[in-house]
Amino acid sequence: EIVLTQSPATLSLSPGERGTLSCRASQTISTYLAWYQQKPGQAPRLLIFDASNRATGIPARFSGSGSGTDFTLTISSLEPEDFAVYYCQHRSSWPPCFGQGTKLEIK
Amino acid sequence: QVQLVESGGGVVQPGRSLRLSCVASGFTFSNYAMHWVRQAPGKGLEWVAIISYDERHKYYPDSVKGRLTISRDTSRNTLYLQMDSLRVEDTAVYYCARDGPWDYSRHPQGTYYFDWWGQGTLVTVSS
Numbered sequence: 001e002i003v004l005t006q007s008p009a010t011l012s013l014s015p016g017e018r019g020t021l022s023c024r025a026s027q028t029i030s031t032y033l034a035w036y037q038q039k040p041g042q043a044p045r046l047l048i049f050d051a052s053n054r055a056t057g058i059p060a061r062f063s064g065s066g067s068g069t070d071f072t073l074t075i076s077s078l079e080p081e082d083f084a085v086y087y088c089q090h091r092s093s094w095p096p097c098f099g100q101g102t103k104l105e106i107k
Numbered sequence: 108q109v110q111l112v113e114s115g116g117g118v119v120q121p122g123r124s125l126r127l128s129c130v131a132s133g134f135t136f137s138n139y140a141m142h143w144v145r146q147a148p149g150k151g152l153e154w155v156a157i158i159s160y161d162e163r164h165k166y167y168p169d170s171v172k173g174r175l176t177i178s179r180d181t182s183r184n185t186l187y188l189q190m191d192s193l194r195v196e197d198t199a200v201y202y203c204a205r206d207g208p209w210d211y212s213r214h215p216q217g218t219y220y221f222d223w224w225g226q227g228t229l230v231t232v233s234s
Contacts, residue, residue: 034220036152043202043224044152055208055222087152091219095168098152 002027004088004099012107019075021102023088028068032092035064035073038101039084047086048073080106109133109223111203116228119193129186129203129225136184137161140206140217143177143188145199146227153199156188157219160211171197193232200227 003026013019023033031051036044046055048064051071061076075082083106088099115127127143143156156177158165165177176189186203206214207222 036221043226044221045224046207046220046222049208049218049220049222089152089220096154096219098154100151 001095002029002090002093002097004090004097006086006088006099006102008102009100010103010105012105013078014107015078015080017078019073019078019082019104021073021075021086021104023066023071023073023099025069025071025090025092027093029090029092031067032090033064033066033071034089034091035062036087036089036098037082037084038087044087075104078104109205111205111223111225113201113203113225113228116201116230118231118233120234121193121195121232123193125190125193125230127188127190127201127203127228127230129188131184131186131203131205134205134223135210136179137181138210138212140211140214141177141179141186142204142206142217142219142221143175143186144202144204144221144224145197146202147196147199150199154219155201157206157217158186159215159217164216190230193230195232198230198232200229202227 007022033051035048038044052064085101110132113129158177178187203225204221205223206217
């Protein structure tokens, strides 16, 4: 079973700053990776699929990159509504699974 | 607009059963695989079931295999999760989610990405 490890566990930044979140897979997963955003009390929202494709309606400040085992979600300039928990998820092999999450908090 | 609305959660004793429902609207339900994903209180996300667009294929992780059963009723645009022999560790918010972003014509077996989610329904297993 492939394990996804996200870092850091918590990221403290200010609005307007650039946010960089990492996800590392225990085995190569090509580009079969997605990123989700979850705000308190809400369901997750798909941001990025296949490592670098933005989902419908996702602002351009969100971008994804990487392949193989190392992936990055970048938020170019943080808006107040971007502070949330972010999860990566792979679909490369059985079973699909999520990382443990990175909490992006206001500094 | 895609909408998924879950119901059926509640408090149940260990060993008992519960059935969750998820009513879908805003898209052609029969063209998409569907999933259930759960989240224990204060914890991360865990995928628990998929059903293909045509109901022919159903898969589960080992943690729930034999106890949870996914099904769908296309005439009612409704997804179900039958939960039997419930355990304390099944306590979680259960979300239904659409497989996406492509339908069966491009990915007949499903993509295992979750592009639309319901608001979730809380299941508490406690004596």
